[in-house]
Amino acid sequence: MSLTTTYSAEQIQEFMVSKLAEVLEVTPAEIDVNEHLENYGLDSAQAMTIISQLENLLGFKPSPVLLWHYPTIAKLSQRLSEENQDTSTTKDSKTTTPILDLGAEAVLDSNIIPEGNNKVDVTNPKNIFLTGGTGYLGAFIIKELLVETQATIYCLVRATDVAEAKSKLEKNLQQYAIWDEKYSQRLIPIVGDLAQPFLGMGEAQFIELSANIDTIYHSAALLNYVYPYSALKTANVLGTQEVIRLACKTKVKPLHYVSSVAVFESNAYAGQVVKENDSFDHWQGIFLGYSQTKWVSEKLVKIAGERGLPITIYRPPLIAGDSKTGICNTHDFINLMIKGCLQMGSFPDVDYMLDMSPVDYVSQAVVYLSRQEKSITQAFHLQHPQPASLKSLVEWIRTFGFKLEMIPYEQWQDQLINNVTDQENPLYTLKPFLLERWSEEQITIPDLYLQTRRPIISCEATLEALTGSSIVCPEIDSQLLMTYTSYLMQAGFLSLV
């Protein structure tokens, strides 16, 4: 029997109000227990702080995901008090989130039907619309489009006005060493937001743009490994629906959609070879909210294809740095994991393959393939044809002089729980992603990426389609890893002391 005290919903509610007020630096009277917690603008770290305090009070670890499924303090307190009663014999709470029927989510607005009977020029578009240009892959796709085409690129940017949008776009391209003043006339920022109807640009501008552009690259998405589906749906799923609406409006425009190999995360694919154009109907067992949104979004794109829109799908694995310069997104999962593990001094000893491809390979392949007639209706897999093992990466990091021990996964998880207690370590905000347990099996998301659980993702057809271009995925060898590590050290992201 546990000695855990039992608290009523009212007591938990009072506690949460005081803690939320503390985190937000307001008075408890200013907290409305019926307000959606999302509207208080909590970031992952603040949410984690409240979760830790609740853990201390309740004597068990509430799932951070509950914050999203029971979105107000009133509802969450009620749920936690029920769980508090149930945990008299167990220490950790299980994730009892309702199963989401992703199949039922994949419904494309029936009004979205390709309009007009214009001839589509895949090879030489004059006006391109691109989303995600202020992000990592989007920046490299812009680079390729600027070099390989003469097109003007209209970029959707979240900003208050055009001047801010322009500067945000420029700064992002500068960060990745892509910006060149000579291209400035060809980059037109469009202020908008994926999470709004008509992409937040107003119906009139939306219709005008739909007549003006010839092709669309949709690379934007909210990449958050902690939030559930409900928190990501508006931007990722409904945003994709708005992009499809734009592609179909006034005239037909080919849609190039950046998806993810995560669409095959269902355990139905474990151990199976999945080819580019295989169906991806199984969604049961995709637990990560982000992956769920990618599955549903790709389904919407497929439905648009069935309605006659020319579509092409690109599924990258984790996207690593530029193979020539090492420049990368230091906030991405691989880099945060390496930095966090170096701080911990340990890395989990797991049977993983490094499912990553350099960003220059991914962007070159996307742009090359997008300009081939025969790519229409096809999907492509951009993962590395010869992936290396995670162990080889850790061994290589060690040879560089970093101290890093490989320890059993459960031991590493214990260290993460007990030693990573604040934001000093970048893994702190990823704790829910790394530790949350799902389904009857009580597996974590990283368990899903163990070799035995993963599909074998074939990229044969993609390599075939790239034959004739000079695009080759660089080998994951010591030269590439040296390029990456040197950049991370120069940028001050990693240091030996």
Ligand SMILES: NC(=O)c1ccc[n+]([C@@H]2O[C@H](COP(=O)([O-])OP(=O)(O)OC[C@H]3O[C@@H](n4cnc5c(N)ncnc54)[C@H](OP(=O)(O)O)[C@@H]3O)[C@@H](O)[C@H]2O)c1
């Ligand atoms: N990175 C990977 O390892 C990886 C792997 C597989 C697939 N992918 C896919 O590749 C694509 C690009 O990923 P990435 O690594 O380049 O991501 P990223 O660096 O996080 O960039 C995301 C982009 O999406 C934009 N965005 C997010 N929410 C938006 C909204 N509501 N309205 C307008 N724009 C919004 C961001 O704009 P702000 O600047 O305004 O935030 C940013 O430009 C995504 O579709 C992702 O799912 C990525």
